[in-house]
Amino acid sequence: MKRVPAFLASAVILLIVLLDDDIAVGDNIMIRARFNSFEQKAVVESRLQRLNDDIGAFGIYEASPADIKWLDSLGLNYQTAPISRRLPPIIAELDSFFYTYDEMIDSMYSWQSRFPALAQVEIIGQTQQEYRNIYALKISDSVTVDQDEPVLLFDGAHHACEIMGMEICLALADTLLRSYGIDTNITEIVDHTETWIVPLINPDGNSAVHSGISLNYRKNGRDHDNDGVLYEYLCNDSWTCPTEGIDLNRNYDWYWSSSGSDVPMNYYYRGASPGSESENAAITALVARIRPIFSVTYHSWGEVLYFPWLWSNNQYTPDHGVIFEIATEMAGRIEKEDGLESYDLTPTGGQGGLSPNWQYARYGVISFLPETVAYPDFIPDSEARKNGIVTANLQGVFYLYARIRESQITGRVVDIASHQPLEAEIRILEHYSTSLGPRMSDSLYGRYARILQPGTYTVQAIHPGYPVKTIPGVVVSPGVPTLLNIQLGDFLPGDANGNGRRNGADVVFLVAYLKGIGRAPDPMELGDVNGDCVVNVGDVVLLVRYFKGGPEPQVCISRD
Structure with missing residues (x-):
């Protein structure tokens, strides 16, 4: 080519x-x-x-x-x-203090070598046109293990000329790894979360920026006309210049045809079909696998934080209250370059194939898009300015690490008999919408987490082959998670011996167990007659009362 x-x-x-x-x-x-x-x-x-x-x-x-x-x-x-779209094309080189693709790769593998217990590099895909590898870095205290921990995802450079995303992502990785074991807060973050970082989603487009073809090249490297000449353009001194390629942040499969352009040389060209580009497929597969709670996708320019969403009919997301609260706190911690105020805040339009829209709609990820760098620049003109933007944006990142441990409902969903984890749909009925994808517990641990504001909620767990379980009155308090483990399946509380019937034999069975001369109910919930998730003499008393016309035995709903 x-x-x-x-x-x-x-x-x-x-x-x-x-x-x-x-x-x-x-x-x-x-x-x-x-x-x-x-x-x-x-x-x-x-x-x-x-x-x-x-x-x-x-x-x-x-x-x-x-x-x-x-x-x-x-x-x-x-x-x-x-505006100055004039010929001949501008010949410009990117300053050497910005990472190149090769320097990014070297840094990632160097961290993996220096911090083998904390950092792991993974190739998650290749670019559409020139087959460059797309790299991800996982950071955790036991990095080779998929732990039962909340996940955050950070990515950069959907748009090639918006290089500050890669700089912020790599600075975050460097900070987490170098400060581990030294800084108490950083150590806590690495020990109790899994962080995934994809610094450069668009390596092909990035090569056009670094090679001097165009500092304003935006899209990926797809050769529309298959003539073997890559990165063709009508002008190269503005981000609005017509070029080849696909706008990767208009290619995701969520109301794809409602945003971007269908004109191939347009700077917003969304591609021939949703998810057509291998770069998008790489991120799509990663998000589906790791199921982050929060994600941040970095762009430039304008010093504004976008969050999902506000449709043209004034309709916000079902989770707008908590998303807006978090976005406000995050933006308020990111100082603008003038030092006088913090980042602006605005919702995205909900109908369009942008990454935050797609991640929230399909998987319930609370996803943010910071547009870094003061208008009208895409690329800072000094290293000091670059470093200031990085430092400011990391303040927003560390707020997310704190918030991920605060108000929410979280727990595990398991089969009541086998105690095996279940990948179940978890609905918060006060925030539920049929237009969005199901919010699922993970298949490995059955873990789910829903970030919420303080309040009282109704939780519903749904899995094929099991009765739907609805749990009302779940209280979320300020600053702390509410733990709610959920067991799915049919059984008779009070059927202590597990023979499918409740009778006097179950009283005898429980007494023998409590005296230490008989086996335990299996599962233990069979012997929990009063629904307090503990098997003790109170359950014997209640079971006897039941046989004498007393209240029906209750199902244990574990909250710890």
């Missing part, structure tokens, strides 16, 4: 550029507006054409001097940036 040289665009498309009046922008500028309402956005878009996807409270537009006067008359809050 050949690449477009850094010093010229493809000869085939050069003539198109010279004939395209839209490339000559003149005095027009790019604006980034923040809207206070759908109505305000509708007014602006009655006159200006949007350049970015409609995914939140911010919009990007091309505006003439007359448009600027009109916007000022509306009292709109906006920022500006120049």
Whole structure:
């Protein structure tokens, strides 16, 4: 495969550029507006054409001097940036203080070598066009074991030119590993969570950025026309320049056709079908396997934190209360580059193939998308500036590590007779929606966890072949998890000897067990008549009362 040289665009498309009046922008500028309402956005878009996807409270537009006067008359809050899509192409090199793909790989394997008990590198897939490996790093105190611990996922560079994602991800890995055993908080994090880091989802596109083809190259490397010339473009000095490739953050299988573009050279081209790109398949398979509770996917630019979601009909997610609470706390901890305020906050549009939308909709992952770097830059122009952005964003990360141990309902789902873990659907009925994928316990431990705000909830566990179990009145307190283990299956509480009937023989069986001269009920729940999850003399008393017309024996619902 050949690449477009850094010093010229493809000869085939050069003539198109010279004939395209839209490339000559003149005095027009790019604006980034923040809207206070759908109505305000509708007014602006009655006159200006949007350049970015409609995914939140911010919009990007091309505006003439007359448009600027009109916007000022509306009292709109906006920022500006120049537009200059001119030929010949820009020849620019990325500063050496940014990681290259090879340096990223070397660092990951170096950490694995230095911290073999804590760090493990995994190749999770290959790129669509040039078959570069996509790498993940797992960090945990017993890294070769799939432990019964909450999982967090961090990834970077869906978009090739948004390189700060890789920098933040690698800085996080370095911090966790180098500070383990030294910093008490870091040690606690590594000991009690599993962290997965995918620093670079788009290695092919990243190669175009690092090789000088274009510092603004956004998409992956797919060769649309199969002519063997890769990374073709109409211009290379703006993220809005038409290029080959697929926008990987518009390719996920959630309302895929409702966002992005169906025009192959458009900077938002979503691909020919949902999940068409091998880069997306790699992340899709990883998320399905590890089932993170929180995930963060890093992008650039604008210093704003996106969270799922707000649809055009003003409909938020069923979990909006807790998602908004966490997003607010996270954004409030990430300082903007000017040092005067923290990151802005906005929901995504819910209908579109963005990673946070897809992860939340399909698996219930509470997923965030920080747009790092102050507008209008994608790439910091100094190492000090880069390091400041990394440091600021890590503050948001460490808040998530703290929150993952706080208010929630968590526990294990097991078969009541065999005590084997079950992969069951867990519904919080107050937050349930039929339009979303099932929220499942894992197959290895039967573990589930639902991050919630303090309150009282109804939990329902569903597994084929078992009666549905509904548990009302589950209380979640501030700052601490509520433990609720769930047993599924049919049995008769009070049938202590397990013969399928309740009679006087069960009283004799329990007395013998409690005196230490007989075997235990199997499972123990058969002997728990009063439902307190303990087998003792009280169960004998209640069973005798039952035979005399007393209350029905109760099922144990374990909460610890």
